[in-house]
Amino acid sequence: MKINKLYLVLFLLALVAPMVLYPVFLMKVLCFALFACAFNLLLGYVGLLSFGHAAFLGTGGYVTGAMMLHTGMGPEISILVGTVAAGVLGAVYGKLAVKREGIYFAMVTLALAQLAFFFYLQSPFTGGEDGMQGVPRGSLLGMIDLSDNTNMYYFVLAIFIFGFWVVHRTIHSPFGQILKAIRENEPRAVSLGYNVNDYKWVVFIISSALAGMAGSTKTLVFQLASLTDVHWHMSGEVVLMTLLGGMGTIFGPVVGAGVVVTIQNYLSGGELGNYIHIIMGFIFIVCVLAFRSGIVGELQKIMKKNFG
Amino acid sequence: MWAKMFFVHLKIKTNKKWGWFCMSADYVLETRNLVKEFKGFTAVDDVNLQVERGTIHALIGPNGAGKTTVFNLLTKFLTPTRGTILYNGNDITYMKSAAIARKGIVRSFQISAVFPHLSVLENVRIALQRNEGNSFHFWKSEKVLDKLNDRALELLDEVGLKDYAKAITVDLPYGRKRALEIATTLALDPEMLLLDEPTQGMGHEDVGVVADLIKKVSANRTILMVEHNLHVVAQLADKITVLQRGAILTEGDYATVSQDPRVREAYMGVEADDEVANAIAAETAAANAAKKEDVA
Numbered sequence: 001m002k003i004n005k006l007y008l009v010l011f012l013l014a015l016v017a018p019m020v021l022y023p024v025f026l027m028k029v030l031c032f033a034l035f036a037c038a039f040n041l042l043l044g045y046v047g048l049l050s051f052g053h054a055a056f057l058g059t060g061g062y063v064t065g066a067m068m069l070h071t072g073m074g075p076e077i078s079i080l081v082g083t084v085a086a087g088v089l090g091a092v093y094g095k096l097a098v099k100r101e102g103i104y105f106a107m108v109t110l111a112l113a114q115l116a117f118f119f120y121l122q123s124p125f126t127g128g129e130d131g132m133q134g135v136p137r138g139s140l141l142g143m144i145d146l147s148d149n150t151n152m153y154y155f156v157l158a159i160f161i162f163g164f165w166v167v168h169r170t171i172h173s174p175f176g177q178i179l180k181a182i183r184e185n186e187p188r189a190v191s192l193g194y195n196v197n198d199y200k201w202v203v204f205i206i207s208s209a210l211a212g213m214a215g216s217t218k219t220l221v222f223q224l225a226s227l228t229d230v231h232w233h234m235s236g237e238v239v240l241m242t243l244l245g246g247m248g249t250i251f252g253p254v255v256g257a258g259v260v261v262t263i264q265n266y267l268s269g270g271e272l273g274n275y276i277h278i279i280m281g282f283i284f285i286v287c288v289l290a291f292r293s294g295i296v297g298e299l300q301k302i303m304k305k306n307f308g
Numbered sequence: 309m310w311a312k313m314f315f316v317h318l319k320i321k322t323n324k325k326w327g328w329f330c331m332s333a334d335y336v337l338e339t340r341n342l343v344k345e346f347k348g349f350t351a352v353d354d355v356n357l358q359v360e361r362g363t364i365h366a367l368i369g370p371n372g373a374g375k376t377t378v379f380n381l382l383t384k385f386l387t388p389t390r391g392t393i394l395y396n397g398n399d400i401t402y403m404k405s406a407a408i409a410r411k412g413i414v415r416s417f418q419i420s421a422v423f424p425h426l427s428v429l430e431n432v433r434i435a436l437q438r439n440e441g442n443s444f445h446f447w448k449s450e451k452v453l454d455k456l457n458d459r460a461l462e463l464l465d466e467v468g469l470k471d472y473a474k475a476i477t478v479d480l481p482y483g484r485k486r487a488l489e490i491a492t493t494l495a496l497d498p499e500m501l502l503l504d505e506p507t508q509g510m511g512h513e514d515v516g517v518v519a520d521l522i523k524k525v526s527a528n529r530t531i532l533m534v535e536h537n538l539h540v541v542a543q544l545a546d547k548i549t550v551l552q553r554g555a556i557l558t559e560g561d562y563a564t565v566s567q568d569p570r571v572r573e574a575y576m577g578v579e580a581d582d583e584v585a586n587a588i589a590a591e592t593a594a595a596n597a598a599k600k601e602d603v604a
Contacts (some may be wrong), residue, residue, distance in 0.1 A: 172436060174453055175446035181434045184423035191383065192419070192435050192496060193409035194443070202444060 014157055023149040024221065030160040031218040036241040036253030037167045038210035043239075044201055044248030047170055047183040051106040051235050052093065052113025053211050056086040058120060060212030063131040065225040068091045075138045075146060078194025079159070079216040086212020087114070087205055092265030094204030101186075110232060118228045136163045136218055152221065159217050163210050165230030168250060170206060179203055191280055240280065244287050254294050327328060332362045335394075336530045337413070338498055339381065342391035344377055347399035351377045353380040355391075355555040357481055360489075364522070364531045366541045369551035371490065375534045376418070378551065379504050384408055386581070395500075403419055410438075412499035418508055420485040422492070426480040428469060431477055432487055433462040433508070460495070468493045483514030490521055501531035507540055540565075541584075 017026055035057055040047040064082035067073050073081075097108045120126045127133065137146035146152045170176055181189045182196050189196050219225045229233065237260065245256025263283070267276045291298045325552060337359040344352040352374045359365045364476040367375050382393060384405040393401045400408055409415075423431050436456045437443055445452075464470045467487040472480065477488065486506065491563045506522060507515045522531065524545075534535045535541050541548060541562065550557040552574045558565060565571055 169449075170446040172450045173446045173448050174440070174442040175444055175448075176451060177430065177434060177437065177450060178424060178443045178454065181423050184425055185421055187385070187417065188421035189421065189434075190385075190405045191409055191415045191417075192492070193406050193414075194436050195404070195406045199444070203448070206446065 005165060007023060011161075014203050018150055018153045023153040025261075025265060027149075027153055027156045028218075028265075029222045030156050031214050032067075032238075032241065032257040032261055033254040034160050034163045034217070035211055035214035036238050036245070036257045037164055037250075038207045038214065040057075040169060040242045040247055040253040041167055041203060041207045041210070041236045042305065043242055044252070045183060046179045046198060046200060048098075048204070048240070049102075050097070050104045050204075050207070051232070051239070052109035052111075053208070053238055054230050054234035055093070055113035055116035056090055056208040056211035057215035057218070057234060058225070059089050060086040061210075061219040061225035061229050062120060062126055062132060062217030064216035065135045065219045068135050068138060068220070069132070071280045074142060075140060075155075075220055078138075079213065079220070081131070082216030082219075083209050083213040085216065087209030090205045090208020090212075094201050094208065096131065098200040098204060112292060113230070113232060113235060117227070117232070120230050121227060126225070126227075129227065131224055131228075132219075133224055135223045135225065136188065137220050146220070156217055156221060159213065163213055164254075166206070166210060168204070175199070175202070194274075240284050242294075244283070244294055246300075248296035249294070249296040249300065252294050252296040259295070311566060320511040334358055335359060336361045336396060338394040339378075339382070340392045340394070341380070342381060342393065343389045344374075344381055344386060345389045351554050352381065352388075355551075355554070355556055357549060357556070359530060359532050360435070360547070361530055362528070363546040364526050364533070364544050366545035366548045367532065367534045367551060368521045368536075368538075368541060368548060369557070372553075373551040375551055376504065377554075379415070379502060383413065383502055406591055409496070409498075411582040412496075413502060414496050414498040414500075415494050415502040416489055416493060416504055416506060418505045420482065420489050422477045422485050424476075426465065426477060427473070427478070427513050428475050428488055429457065429460050429478055432463050432492050432495050433457070436460055438496065463491045463495055464488075466494070466524075468517075483510055486510070486514070486518050487521060490518075490525060494525060500530045500532070500567075503531060503535075505534050505536060505581065507535065515540065 012077075038056075039050065040054050042050050060082040062082075063085040064078045067078035067081050068075065070076070071078075093109065093112045096112065098107055100108050122130055126131075137152060139145045140151070140155055144151050144154060144155075171179075178189070178194060178199050181194070182199060186196055215225075215229055218229070241256035241260045242253050243256070244259060245254065246252030260280070261278070264276065267273055267279060272279065287294065293301065335358045337357070339355055339357045342352055342355040342357070345352065355378060357367075357378070365541070367378065369375055377386065381388050384400075384403060384407075388401060391401070395411065395413060398546055400411070403411075413445065423434065424441065426434070433453055433456050436459055437453060440453075442448065442452060443555070461473060462469055464473055467490055469484060469487055469491060472484065480488065507518050510518065515537060522533070522544055526533075533545075535545075544563060547559065548562060549559045550565055550568075550571050557574060558568050559569055560568075
């Protein structure tokens with residue numbers, strides 16, 4: 001009951017937020033929050049560190065961008081196609097990657113993501129270094145004009161809630177129980193008769209599709225799909241967001257994404273813009289050394305200590 | 309003292325292979341000329357092991373004798389270099405671990421294999437869930453698993469953990485984790501249990517509890533266990549196979565094996581002197597007494 005009230009309060013806050021804060025900024029936070037939630041599904045609930053999630057974010061973005069530019073389909077169809085495309089790529093990459101564990105899993109995903117990066121760099125349809133520019137936002141179901149930031153915000157919010165709900169449902173499902181068992185003790189899960197690679201593969205597909213959905217949405221928000229989204233920096237950034245917020249917690253990635261995006265926005269405008277990576281790196285080190293369970297993880301500990 | 313001897317590492321000249329070829333017996337698990345080589349080192353050398361249905365079979369031997377390697381071969385965590393493994397007469401040599409688990413062979417691990425950050429009840433439910441056919445259903449609520457709770461509590465009751473159902477597993481003492489592991493294994497209702505050093509790292513009291521549990525769950529089942537604690541072996545095992553440098557040294561019941569001079573030599577490095585012989589005799593007597601008590 002308590003958690004439901006929390007959801008309700010957050011939902012109401014999200015509804016009124018664009019009246020206080022700049023909607024584009026909020027949309028950026030929501031896109032990255034969804035991306036981090038998708039990533040956290042792998043790292044936090046199965047213990048798989050993917051270092052190539054930018055490939056799925058970027059694929060979703062480029063495919064949706066191309067759909068909007070060249071086919072004249074509406075935003076809802078374009079996002080759907082982008083999501084599916086990322087999911088298909090995830091199915092291929094995941095099939096290869098889940099055969100390996102630990103650091104090797106991370107390296108395989110990184111290598112595969114670099115393949116995607118160079119593919120998008122060389123392909124003519126992406127615009128290479130310039131990126132895919134001037135992507136129209138279109139209108140939702142042909143009725144609601146999304147070029148209006150407020151309308152767009154509520155559309156993005158709906159997508160985010162859907163994605164968040166998928167993650168939540170997956171974690172708290174019979175399937176999610178097996179995922180947690182794999183995270184906790186993989187050999188034991190095998191000895192109980194579970195083909196762990198199949199479970200890892202399915203969750204990898206879910207995670208990559210959601211990452212693609214985040215990328216698709218982001219392309220519509222900024223009307224731009226660029227190489228930044230497929231670059232390995234992006235894969236690293238999502239690790240930072242998840243760890244900072246608290247991996248393995250449902251709200252952690254959302255908080256982490258919020259903090260990281262806020263810091264980036266704040267710094268890039270000011271005099272400290274050139275030092276942004278140094279500052280982010282410093283935060284990362286402090287986070288790993290001092291509070292390893294992240295912001296939400298630490299808060300949960302305090303709550304448990306004092307009230308639980 | 310006996311326990312100490314187990315950790316003495318030594319050399320031995322005897323390396324006679326031993327086979328039991330009684331064709332009439334009913335074997336659940338059987339290996340034929342099983343060999344495992346690691347880059348030229350032969351960890352398991354031509355092992356012919358036969359586990360009879362409904363018995364408790366113990367695998368013992370000094371450190372480095374290849375017990376755990378044999379175990380990992382049987383449960384497919386390793387692939388044999390040569391040889392075959394038969395389960396109820398079917399060749400399972402190249403099946404995957406998860407597949408043989410579904411066929412009814414479930415193993416335990418040296419370090420207690422539990423899911424530490426799940427609750428005790430959830431641990432058992434993970435095993436029960438396998439036959440539900442919903443373990444890929446990511447769109448359903450986990451509440452559908454609640455119908456397994458009664459069965460899970462029953463299993464926990466069997467191992468004396470019912471009152472801890474809601475506890476987080478990591479908080480349990482070691483002996484209870486072992487008990488939980490057994491409850492989880494029983495949830496699969498396996499035909500055969502492979503236990504890898506079930507009493508390792510336990511205090512005296514816990515050893516007794518776990519040994520009793522093994523005895524209890526052995527009804528209608530076949531158990532193959534690796535065990536260092538000879539007390540437990542003497543008390544439980546119907547048949548003992550002694551491994552030495554990857555090969556079978558001898559087989560038989562406890563009395564036969566413990567009197568075998570080669571076994572003593574394997575553990576102690578020298579021909580056993582009188583003192584040791586007496587110690588073994590005392591051990592055997594104690595074990596027999598324990599067995600009688602058990603029957604009574």
